[in-house]
Amino acid sequence: MEDFEFLRNITIGQYLPGNSIVHRLDPRAKITIMLLMVLPITFSLSYVSNVILLLVSLGFVALSGISVRYILSGIKPALGLIIVLALLQLLFYGDSFVPPNMVSVTLFRWGIIHITNGSVQLVVVSTLRFLDLLFLASLLTNTTTTTELAHGTEDMLAPFSRLRIPGHELSLVLTIALRFVPILAEQLETIMKAQASRGADMGKGGKLQFIQTTRQVLVLLVPLFINSFRRAEDLILAMEARCYVGGRDRTRLVRLRLTRTDLLAMATVAAFAATMTLFPFPV
């Protein structure tokens, strides 16, 4: 029966309550900091800058009081795949990538296997980059409730309404999506039990029975989609019956306010991110 229980496995935006400085930051500040940090992380290719970025990300985790082990526990199931991908990258990338300011040096060559200083650097940098982003993304979802995230996104998109970007509507889509995930998970459980009670074999068919697995998934997916369309129609009717109008003149119960700490944190990270992106690291 455990195979059918999905609700307990849903960990997106798993909010861990707390009262650390990271928890107390305004959601807009947290989203801004995350976006600012993504910039140097995705663009820097040097060893030194990536180590600095990893240390800073670990510093943020330390500030939040969330344990590093908890965050890392999420990647345990994928460890094998991570290693396979890293090996593929290391063995076959060859000299397609040459680090800036350097010449390509072949470290090892045997048949199609070709390891260069470039491919080693790529593997190291992409592993560090992965860890940085894993820490930052987990930090954002672990210290911020989904409501705060939706409000934060809406407020951040508000200045763009002059460019006819509908921030309110977009954040409403996000709120509906997050609200519907547990409802649909419950629905999916019901469908699975219904199909299993009619004799459908819900055990995975294994890697070679790809057609069977597809058919198993199909008898779940079609009812799931149809059911969610029905629920969507109900919600549409309810919203239209109440004359829902989005946009500028709506007010909200919770108003976000930026404090001095938020501004200071954003300014510091902005300065740091700019330095890291623009500074020419030698290695």
Next chain:
Amino acid sequence: MGTQFTVRRIVIAGVLAAIAILLGVTRLGFIPVPTPAGNATIMHVPAIIGGIMEGWLVGWIIGTIFGIFSFLQATVPLFKDPFVAILPRMFIGITAYFTYAGLKNFNESGALIIAAAIGTLTNTVLVLGMAVVRGYMAPSVAVGVGITHGLPEIVVAALVTWAVVVAWKRIKTGRDKARI
């Protein structure tokens, strides 16, 4: 279809994005196949269906939300890169919508299947393309992954899309009762 946000479009986009998220977290969206990476994905199907049913705007939103969640939830370096996880996914629903809109007058079922195939190809080609550009995969490896994963994904996506849209249209027009 225009670019206006109607109540209908907001709700359908939200609900289909919820399905995309759900497929990701329950592992139902991964179908085991005999290749090194092990899984073909169908998590992009809600974006295709949204694009076909409610236009490119809805498809774009669902794709973007799917991308953001696959980025936040990623457990492998490749998808912890926003250029691989988010950017390519924005286009799934858009290409699917324009394919469907262009072909539906010839043959409805055919248009659905081709639109699903094009939407899936958009996902596969752009994600692997970005993986090569960002240095996660050698071009030859990417082509191999593309062929071994792209083909089963196209077949599954086309099946699911066709089954869902046809079932829903029959129910909606009252021509047939739900036979699920």
